[in-house]
Amino acid sequence: MFTSLISGTWSQLRTLGMVFLHAFRRRETVNYPDEEVYLPPRFRGRIVLTRDPDGEERCVACNLCAVACPVDCIALEKGEKEDGRWYPSSFRINFSRCIYCGMCEEACPTSAIQLTPDFEMSEYRRQDLVYEKEDLQIDGPGKDHDYHFYKVAGLAIAGKDKGQGPDEAAPVDVKTLLP
Amino acid sequence: MSWLTPMVMEVLIAMSQALVILLGALLLGAVMTVVERRLLGLWQDRYGPNRVGPFGSLQLVADMIKILFKEDWIPPFADRALFVLAPVIGMASLLLAFMIIPLTPNWGVADWHIGLLFFFAMAGINVYAVLLGGWSSGNKYALLGAMRATAQTLSYEVFMGLSLMGVVALAGSFNMRDIVAAQQGLWFIVPQFFGFCTFLIAGVAVTHRHPFDQPEAEQELADGYHIEYAGMKFGMFFIGEYIGMVLVSALIVTLFFGGWLGPWLPPFVWFALKTAALLVLFVLLRASLPRPRYDRMMSFGWRVCLPLTLINLLVTGAAILLLAPAGT
Numbered sequence: 224m225f226t227s228l229i230s231g232t233w234s235q236l237r238t239l240g241m242v243f244l245h246a247f248r249r250r251e252t253v254n255y256p257d258e259e260v261y262l263p264p265r266f267r268g269r270i271v272l273t274r275d276p277d278g279e280e281r282c283v284a285c286n287l288c289a290v291a292c293p294v295d296c297i298a299l300e301k302g303e304k305e306d307g308r309w310y311p312s313s314f315r316i317n318f319s320r321c322i323y324c325g326m327c328e329e330a331c332p333t334s335a336i337q338l339t340p341d342f343e344m345s346e347y348r349r350q351d352l353v354y355e356k357e358d359l360q361i362d363g364p365g366k367d368h369d370y371h372f373y374k375v376a377g378l379a380i381a382g383k384d385k386g387q388g389p390d391e392a393a394p395v396d397v398k399t400l401l402p
Numbered sequence: 403m404s405w406l407t408p409m410v411m412e413v414l415i416a417m418s419q420a421l422v423i424l425l426g427a428l429l430l431g432a433v434m435t436v437v438e439r440r441l442l443g444l445w446q447d448r449y450g451p452n453r454v455g456p457f458g459s460l461q462l463v464a465d466m467i468k469i470l471f472k473e474d475w476i477p478p479f480a481d482r483a484l485f486v487l488a489p490v491i492g493m494a495s496l497l498l499a500f501m502i503i504p505l506t507p508n509w510g511v512a513d514w515h516i517g518l519l520f521f522f523a524m525a526g527i528n529v530y531a532v533l534l535g536g537w538s539s540g541n542k543y544a545l546l547g548a549m550r551a552t553a554q555t556l557s558y559e560v561f562m563g564l565s566l567m568g569v570v571a572l573a574g575s576f577n578m579r580d581i582v583a584a585q586q587g588l589w590f591i592v593p594q595f596f597g598f599c600t601f602l603i604a605g606v607a608v609t610h611r612h613p614f615d616q617p618e619a620e621q622e623l624a625d626g627y628h629i630e631y632a633g634m635k636f637g638m639f640f641i642g643e644y645i646g647m648v649l650v651s652a653l654i655v656t657l658f659f660g661g662w663l664g665p666w667l668p669p670f671v672w673f674a675l676k677t678a679a680l681l682v683l684f685v686l687l688r689a690s691l692p693r694p695r696y697d698r699m700m701s702f703g704w705r706v707c708l709p710l711t712l713i714n715l716l717v718t719g720a721a722i723l724l725l726a727p728a729g730t
Contacts (some may be wrong), residue, residue, distance in 0.1 A: 238688055239690050243445065243686055248447050249447070250443075250444075252449050254452075255448070
């Protein structure tokens with residue numbers, strides 16, 4: 224009992240000393256509004272809609288992001304251009320619901336929806352946190368600089384038929400294979 | 403002026419001294435709430451409250467404004483009279499105990515020959531604050547907390563009294579000034595080291611400070627006995643805890659570290675410096691030690707501290723008798 228008492232007391236005193244020495248350590252907190260916070264490039268913050276390298280909207284209104292969203296904060300409607308391309312005629316993200324999980328970004332087949340290192344989007348009114356398409360759309364390609372969905376998708380749209388993309392083979396005529 | 407006789411002057415001076423000490427103790431208790439948060443921040447590698455005023459110095463004002471304007475709510479199922487009385491007892495008993503502490507050779511409220519006993523009496527009354535507060539809240543967590551607090555305080559008061567008897571025996575008096583005077587050559591922490599250790603532990607337990615804060619254990623009891631309190635009534639419990647911390651620090655300084663004694667600096671500065679060092683120790687205890695299980699704490703009190711104080715008292719008595727000049 225005496226040995227455990229002495230070793231226990233020593234352990235407590237050692238703890239006191241170690242914690243006291245933390246007085247001379249660097250403080251880990253950042254005085255945020257006064258000092259800038261470093262956000263890594265892959266930080267999951269405000270969601271944006273990007274454009275492809277040609278400056279066209281990447282989003283093809285496939286609704287995969289809305290399906291993947293665990294809190295159902297994404298809502299969009301499909302529109303179709305004359306050349307056959309789909310685009311979202313409206314795109315709405317309710318950031319008061321969004322949990323910034325990044326599932327939409329993972330689900331997106333065209334790299335259109337992306338999360339950016341920005342979290343300073345506080346509002347006094349909750350309604351102001353509902354972002355419409357014009358609030359979400361940016362001019363650049365975001366993180367994925369060269370990706371152009373329609374060039375690699377093998378899909379026939381106006382001005383590009385099947386098999387005319389960079390890495391595409393000409394479509395196989397399945398009927399000629401018949402005996 | 404005819405009525406301004408030397409006696410009246412004496413009374414006035416004594417009254418103003420008492421008032422200054424009262425306000426000083428109250429203010430120090432309030433300031434400690436902020437100082438503690440800053441110190442905890444320092445030891446946990448963060449800042450603590452530093453936004454209000456330079457270095458967070460006005461945080462206290464902000465806290466006061468906030469707590470004063472809170473709704474002073476009494477739950478409908480509570481026992482009104484006791485519910486209101488409990489925080490008053492909690493703060494007043496600890497404030498009253500400041501009477502016996504001599505700050506400097508001339509400063510101090512009461513110079514009684516029962517000095518130290520008065521502190522024990524007030525510490526005993528302080529149990530009622532927790533007990534009544536927990537009981538009158540009509541809440542099971544509050545009751546559990548109050549029960550723990552009562553059992554803990556009673557068992558730690560047993561050896562708190564005994565741990566100081568060595569000091570009293572060495573000084574030959576309960577009077578605080580005599581005790582300080584008896585430490586002229588050697589502070590009592592040297593001959594009464596185990597008395598100091600046990601009194602420190604008991605003092606932490608009596609003020610419900612961190613390693614012994616089972617009565618208010620946030621994780622299990624959701625704040626214990628003051629769970630139903632809000633506004634300034636909670637504030638009184640809260641400040642009362644810090645006043646208790648200041649009180650125990652000042653007592654330890656007086657009893658074991660020679661009170662105002664010290665070279666070069668004026669007596670009050672020595673007293674303040676020593677008290678501040680002990681207050682920092684209190685915060686450091688909170689910053690570093692985890693909360694032990696309740697039954698372990700009780701068994702530590704009864705099976706380790708109580709025998710230790712008894713042995714200490716026996717050895718002290720034997721030493722006094724052996725070293726006393728023959729024939730006295």
